[in-house]
Amino acid sequence: MTAYKLLLLPGDGIGREVMAQVTTVIGALAETGLASFETETDLVGGSSIDAHGVPLTDAALARADAADAILLGAVGGPKWSGVAYDIRPEAGLLRLRKDLGLFANLRPAICYPALADASALKRELVEGLDIMIVRELTGGVYFGEPKEITTLPDGTKRAVDTQVYTTGEIERIAHVAFDLARKRSGRVASAEKHNVMKSGVLWKEVVTKVHAEHYSDVELEHVLADNCAMQLVRRPKQFDVLVTDNLFGDVLSDVAAMLTGSLGMLPSASLGAVDSKGSRKALYEPVHGSAPDIAGQDLANPLAMIGSLAMALRYSFGLGEAADLLDGAITDALAAGARTKDIAGEGATPLGTAGMGEAVVAAL
Ligand code: NAI
Ligand code: MG
Numbered sequence: 001m002t003a004y005k006l007l008l009l010p011g012d013g014i015g016r017e018v019m020a021q022v023t024t025v026i027g028a029l030a031e032t033g034l035a036s037f038e039t040e041t042d043l044v045g046g047s048s049i050d051a052h053g054v055p056l057t058d059a060a061l062a063r064a065d066a067a068d069a070i071l072l073g074a075v076g077g078p079k080w081s082g083v084a085y086d087i088r089p090e091a092g093l094l095r096l097r098k099d100l101g102l103f104a105n106l107r108p109a110i111c112y113p114a115l116a117d118a119s120a121l122k123r124e125l126v127e128g129l130d131i132m133i134v135r136e137l138t139g140g141v142y143f144g145e146p147k148e149i150t151t152l153p154d155g156t157k158r159a160v161d162t163q164v165y166t167t168g169e170i171e172r173i174a175h176v177a178f179d180l181a182r183k184r185s186g187r188v189a190s191a192e193k194h195n196v197m198k199s200g201v202l203w204k205e206v207v208t209k210v211h212a213e214h215y216s217d218v219e220l221e222h223v224l225a226d227n228c229a230m231q232l233v234r235r236p237k238q239f240d241v242l243v244t245d246n247l248f249g250d251v252l253s254d255v256a257a258m259l260t261g262s263l264g265m266l267p268s269a270s271l272g273a274v275d276s277k278g279s280r281k282a283l284y285e286p287v288h289g290s291a292p293d294i295a296g297q298d299l300a301n302p303l304a305m306i307g308s309l310a311m312a313l314r315y316s317f318g319l320g321e322a323a324d325l326l327d328g329a330i331t332d333a334l335a336a337g338a339r340t341k342d343i344a345g346e347g348a349t350p351l352g353t354a355g356m357g358e359a360v361v362a363a364l
Contacts, residue, residue: 007067013290015073018305021357034322045075045089055092069316102270109256114334118261135249170206177243191244264301267308284308298352301340329363
């Protein structure tokens with residue numbers, strides 16, 4: 001069996017604790033014979049600042065570039081709040097995303113039956129929920145130029161951010177969404193605001209064209225982004241794959257996240273373009289941060305990190321069977337009552353980080 005090269009970047013705070021559980025799970029997966037990895041570990045974020053003075057070294061970036069996939073824990077923490085803006089811990093993660101061209105951010109929002117009561121919504125609205133939000137990550141208003149604050153002749157100020165999208169940027173994210181839909185329920189909703197934004201007009205036009213030319217077997221619906229926010233809360237199960245730009249995706253993915261319960265449950269993937277050999281750069285990480293308030297106390301929920309490994313199996317290595325097995329182990333561990341403190345509810349005796357890792361391995 002091919003041994004894929006995985007670079008582990010645990011980072012800071014609970015990133016290190018949840019990554020330790022992934023290492024255990026990787027060992028257990030190897031025993032099933034379904035997936036085997038060569039792992040390397042390096043530093044990112046504050047831990048890299050402490051060792052090297054920068055949040056990501058050129059050597060670590062080169063290792064990331066050479067790996068088949070990267071798993072990242074989390075970066076940051078109060079210890080580094082005083083460092084210069086350009087070398088703050090988050091800059092290490094931003095450099096990875098930018099230099100590896102990771103333009104497609106996949107954020108699943110899955111509501112496990114065992115946790116449906118932890119959702120912000122009623123059980124019947126979210127039970128069985130399984131949405132995949134595909135957010136464009138390297139373009140749009142967060143990066144467009146000009147981006148500035150200027151002083152006007154009367155002494156007041158004027159701030160400008162610029163939303164820019166090109167045909168190529170919209171095409172490639174549309175392909176990611178339609179390809180995913182083919183492996184899921186075959187439905188895509190595309191969210192923009194063509195009624196008030198030129199970039200929305202182009203977004204809708206390009207998504208429509210990509211659909212007509214390549215994906216007539218997939219069902220496409222256009223939805224205005226503000227209405228989409230309403231629908232996510234009113235009737236979330238109507239969505240399967242939801243594709244949108246960087247800004248709307250930031251907001252809509254956070255709304256969807258809260259339908260599922262805890263931040264400790266949410267994995268993500270960031271994918272680059274497919275190269276001539278048919279492979280693509282990819283970084284997998286939990287949505288949560290380094291959680292300094294609970295770091296070092298064996299309290300962190302490792303399921304977002306373990307779920308990120310399952311996404312790597314599925315989206316980088318085409319190991320659907322191993323991914324299903326691991327996702328199934330998470331579902332089974334939860335169904336058997338395994339809970340960390342963040343999802344335990346009143347009165348229950350929760351497991352620690354390592355205990356939850358063991359529960360997943362046992363279910364596996
Ligand atoms: P956070 O996600 O670290 O924590 C928010 C809250 O959720 C905290 O109360 C925390 O205890 C809880 N939480 C988070 N993950 C959890 C888990 N796996 N299990 C149980 N509870 C969990 O966000 P916060 O507090 O805003 O940021 C803390 C640090 O992390 C900052 O330095 C921030 O810049 C950084 N950060 C890094 C990210 C990354 O590496 N991708 C993303 C978000 C924040
Ligand atoms: Mg956000």
